[in-house]
Amino acid sequence: MPAKSQAQQKAAGAALAAKRGEMPKAKLKGASRSMAQSMTRTELEDMASTPRKGKPQRVGRD
Structure with missing residues (x-):
């Protein structure tokens, strides 16, 4: 699942590093x-690798 915003991508990168x-x-x-608690390493890699x-x-909440 690709990240929808830059903030989400950065958070995934930090969680992956941890x-x-x-x-x-x-x-x-x-x-x-x-994210670090609820997502797998593969999911975090996919989200963090999004350009x-x-x-x-940021994306507003629905």
């Missing part, structure tokens, strides 16, 4: 913390 052990999980906040170009900074 899953890989590149940064402590205690440093995660908000969306990245919940940021052309994506809005």
Whole structure:
């Protein structure tokens, strides 16, 4: 599932780094913390690898 915004892509990247052990999980906040707990490594890789170009900074809630 590709990221819908730049903020979502960045949060997925932070969660992925924590899953890989590149940064402590205690440093995660908000969306990245919940992503790290609820998503698999493959899902995070797909979301984090989405190009940021052309994506809005944030997407409003529906």
